[in-house]
Amino acid sequence: xxxxxNLNHPRLKNAFRQAHADKAAVDESGGxxxxxxxxxxxxxxxxxxxxxxxxxxxxxxxxxxVWRLAPVTAALIIALATMLFQMNxxxxxxxxxxxxxxxxxxxxxxxxxx
Amino acid sequence: MxxxxxxxxxxxxxxxxxxxxxxxxxxxxxxYKPLVFGVARxxxxxxxxxxxAQEIVIRAYQSLPNFKGRGSFKKWLSAIATRAxxxxxxxxxxxxxxPMSSLSDDHREWLxxxxxxxxxxxxxxxxGRQEAREVLDWAMGHLSPEERIIIELVYLEGRxxxxxxxxxxxxxxxxxxxxxxxxxxxxKLLTTAMEAEA
Numbered sequence: 001x002x003x004x005x006n007l008n009h010p011r012l013k014n015a016f017r018q019a020h021a022d023k024a025a026v027d028e029s030g031g032x033x034x035x036x037x038x039x040x041x042x043x044x045x046x047x048x049x050x051x052x053x054x055x056x057x058x059x060x061x062x063x064x065x066v067w068r069l070a071p072v073t074a075a076l077i078i079a080l081a082t083m084l085f086q087m088n089x090x091x092x093x094x095x096x097x098x099x100x101x102x103x104x105x106x107x108x109x110x111x112x113x114x
Numbered sequence: 115m116x117x118x119x120x121x122x123x124x125x126x127x128x129x130x131x132x133x134x135x136x137x138x139x140x141x142x143x144x145x146y147k148p149l150v151f152g153v154a155r156x157x158x159x160x161x162x163x164x165x166x167a168q169e170i171v172i173r174a175y176q177s178l179p180n181f182k183g184r185g186s187f188k189k190w191l192s193a194i195a196t197r198a199x200x201x202x203x204x205x206x207x208x209x210x211x212x213p214m215s216s217l218s219d220d221h222r223e224w225l226x227x228x229x230x231x232x233x234x235x236x237x238x239x240x241x242g243r244q245e246a247r248e249v250l251d252w253a254m255g256h257l258s259p260e261e262r263i264i265i266e267l268v269y270l271e272g273r274x275x276x277x278x279x280x281x282x283x284x285x286x287x288x289x290x291x292x293x294x295x296x297x298x299x300x301x302k303l304l305t306t307a308m309e310a311e312a
Contacts, residue, residue: 005229007269007300011228012228012229015243016250022247023156023160023247024152046136046172049176052179
């Protein structure tokens, strides 16, 4: 019989959760890792950074809108493409090609129906 | 009198920092250092924690103009920390050259023992933890950065879809789909690893 792993198996789930929690629990004893030296170093780096802009730029304000509008844009493109094909867009292309190949003959003969 | 002695709120400090008082940020740094280290420790290898925590704090500082004060600063910072950890794994995976080795026999045995549930309540507590961590690390190494983060948040930390969505910046629906797929992948990985021996 092939072994299967069920992630909801209580023992396995507990073992994994405990192992994961242990990683964070080291924090309690590992205060020395984040001592004053670390804070001084971080603050030193922060002080040399460019001053913060309290107001975001105009294009940054539009950034969240881009992704929100993406589905609408995609739907609009699909709708327009469908409309274009329903309007016999391919026939127009053929007519244009004819006109470009022989502009004189096309402009005189075609409207006369010859 | 009371208001004078009470510590400034997070929002007040953010305002001070944005007005040019960079030193005020140190108060936030001290206040949220345990949180930042906690997130970093859970999501990246222990040897990288300090550097990761530093990266998180600097990112948070640079993102302060985007803090609107609608939610709590703690949640906002947790989200930045989680996303920074996800980015850490993206970079790490890009630079990883060697494919990861397969699960060792000891780990397979451990998995079998756990799943068979034959042992008593005091089942090799310490050894079990060590092996659980190693098996987990091995399996996580085969997941994408996004799958790794979502498994850690939802499966291992027991967070709700909404909480995970707030921390990752994904929609709740996206979190649920990713979580489902990641769990399936993890399950398949472990099953395949056990089958290799069977």
